[in-house]
Amino acid sequence: MNDCITLAHGEGGRLYRELVEQVFLPAFDNVALNELGDSAVCPAFGDRLALTTDSFVVRPRFFPGGDIGRLAVSGTVNDLAVSGAQPLYLTCAMILEAGLPIDELRRICDSMAASARDAGVAVVTGDTKVVEKGACDGIFINTAGVGLFRREPLPQKIRPGDVILVSGSVGDHGLAVLAAREKLDFRPQLESDAAPLNGLIDALLQAVPETRALRDATRGGLTAVANEWAETSGVTVAIEETAVPVRPQVRSACQLLGLDPLHAANEGKVVAAVPERFADAALAALRKHPLGKDAAIIGRAESGPPRAVLITSIGARRILALPEGEQLPRIC
């Protein structure tokens, strides 16, 4: 492990895992944490709470399709929803840089509030710290979320034969933020997909309670989800390249910038694994919801070594691995 924190430590790859395994887990060792789920499952009142936390440091603060406030609500709501919990309450803590225009803060709060209404959650408590100019970059927002498990927490365990679905096009958020940051102009415009997914996920779980695993494809995109599932479930996760929905403008932007839309971040897309016999029901449930109208079946789990593979348009299979090191910092 390096001696100092690097941007790569924030990217969810090998260095991040080392940090978790060598620093955080030894220090905080406990059952709920050690599961390393999107939300911790915590006993309370003889029942189970879901708890999660996320900080948002996106640059720029405003971008087509969203802003840091919409992200801060959607990201945390989605972490609760993909673990199978109903999101209920959010906390909101802001670190503000002296000099931030109050009008921007107001716009961000209004956006958070609108997203919270979309998700049906309440922001019940907050905290504000102000640091001197130069000590933070504008505004950082933390939201922690509390949810209730109405049913058993999802097993998050995938078996050979299970079918993998995605709720719509991938890469929209990552490319929209990158374009806004670098002031690149694409037509049609790139737009973030940031949205709370609990309604969509609820519809899926009602239609297919047998759903095995859900994940929102944020940092590292679809590639990160496929690799994580392969590793934790001990299966080969095979994704069909031509089946993955990618908007034309995202595809062009990726080609121009040398990026892969499968690695790029999403903030409004859920990846689902369901037993094969429920694949059509799951697809129909997703497509019936406005946020899932472009849903698609994109692959399946196979017996085999625990890795993610991409089946290309000509039927070849290649390893689907995350690039090492720094990718796109501060996209959320």
Next chain:
Amino acid sequence: MNDCITLAHGEGGRLYRELVEQVFLPAFDNVALNELGDSAVCPAFGDRLALTTDSFVVRPRFFPGGDIGRLAVSGTVNDLAVSGAQPLYLTCAMILEAGLPIDELRRICDSMAASARDAGVAVVTGDTKVVEKGACDGIFINTAGVGLFRREPLPQKIRPGDVILVSGSVGDHGLAVLAAREKLDFRPQLESDAAPLNGLIDALLQAVPETRALRDATRGGLTAVANEWAETSGVTVAIEETAVPVRPQVRSACQLLGLDPLHAANEGKVVAAVPERFADAALAALRKHPLGKDAAIIGRAESGPPRAVLITSIGARRILALPEGEQLPRIC
């Protein structure tokens, strides 16, 4: 209201209240938030959860008596405890600046873990973001806390005749951090009092369930608590200057720096208001606990205009008001 955020917006005074009243409350309007308590009281499972959040940006990160990790656990645990809830779970989100030595991060995590063990809480979920060098100052930590109300939430309502107690000497944290930041050397050394107070508070509430209100005297110190209680309860809160415990080294440091120990921050002191007939029982319960051995009765609530007053050593009464504007930024 100013057009831009200033350091004074973070100080808990008039500008901060304007921000809350003109930006946050209009955006996030809901019953739990509008109470503006140390913790939000949230229905769940037909019972009540306590939720709170706090970000920590203290400078320097290590100081005599504590560090940012100990603060991050103590501050959030104490916010739950003073509302009468039993702290159970913490979330922990870190924003790290590229270049932070991993060894420092490890020390901070170990300190958080030790404080969590002291408090009997588990850190159940986390998040890590890394920002580029210069985009934050070393490390910012957010902890959100979940607690259970084992009894009714405290009324936080004080009546004339009630007696005010503090669990020990005031100003220790604020002066210790300031001395460490400015590299001032006082003998004996100034030491922060940062500590989780839930054990002490539990002992007090068991001895005196009739306790009316509790507050940890953080930003703005004892003065802020006295003013807040005067305003929310519509009473005069009269503090006897000579009854307030202040360590000699804190008093000297304050004289040298032109500060008032009553305004300075504490991170391990609770202020309590109890009906007069329970004052001795409350004092005894506090003093029996290691964190309350220097507890004292320091004043009382009186019928009169809603303000805090200080009764000086010669018996004169003067308004006890917080200084306007920027005090000591980044002490927590």
